[in-house]
């Protein structure tokens with residue numbers, strides 16, 4: 342396995358015991374997911390969780406009340422089995438697991454071995470690999486899909502494959518966001534609801550996140566974004582722009598985003614946004 346993916350798995354092992362510090366974040370993600378399942382997807386009872394990891398950011402008992410069928414997707418087989426056991430132990434009747442690499446980039450020739458960015462071929466090859474990656478997820482469609490704090494990890498892992506001064510880096514980032522939104526849509530039946538939760542800046546570069554009252558977060562975070570203080574590829578305005586493009590193309594029927602909140606990971610804080618959308622009931626001729 343490529344070291345960048347191994348790092349994700351090690352991180353899941355490290356954060357396994359941090360469930361308590363996630364409590365407030367977990368309540369927010371779960372609340373927004375329930376809202377999307379009921380309001381956008383008409384009381385949906387099937388859910389796909391992309392990059393489920395330890396499932397620390399969803400409340401299992403609330404999931405159990407809303408959903409009968411849950412489909413877990415991650416590269417981490419250990420995290421998948423732990424999450425399945427936890428959900429089954431509280432009475433969820435149908436929990437399916439799929440070990441799946443979401444970008445399609447790490448499977449391409451050479452990438453699985455080369456940890457040195459200069460040993461990999463150009464950004465164009467990575468973009469092509471992402472575009473060619475057939476999604477086997479679509480075989481198991483749900484009425485709801487959630488991706489929580491996964492996009493930043495996907496982008497971070499892929500960017501570790503290329504030199505940071507590589508030409509066309511911006512195109513690669515746009516492609517990774519496009520691909521992730523397309524994967525979410527692939528997971529949905531027509532009319533289904535998607536919730537993309539995305540972390541975009543941490544207290545390591547914005548220490549005020551430790552002290553700011555929640556009412557001041559939107560203003561301060563907008564300023565941080567203007568100053569370029571956000572995770573590469575995770576500018577919330579850029580993500581929402583791509584979502585709006587899908588709406589214009591008729592692939593998505595409704596889209597919106599929430600006010601930011603804070604996710605505590607032990608003594609670190611991350612600012613997070615949630616984007617929601619409803620997949621069009623009828624797919625237009627041109628797909629995203």
Ligand SMILES: C[S@@+](CC[C@H](N)C(=O)[O-])C[C@H]1O[C@@H](n2cnc3c(N)ncnc32)[C@H](O)[C@@H]1O
Nearest residue numbers: 349392393394395396397398415416417442443
């Ligand atoms: C920060 S965690 C998300 C938090 C997680 N929901 C939890 O409660 O632990 C990101 C998840 O995405 C998964 N992931 C990262 N890169 C991936 C990839 N390329 N394909 C599939 N899953 C990936 C990681 O294994 C991890 O479980």
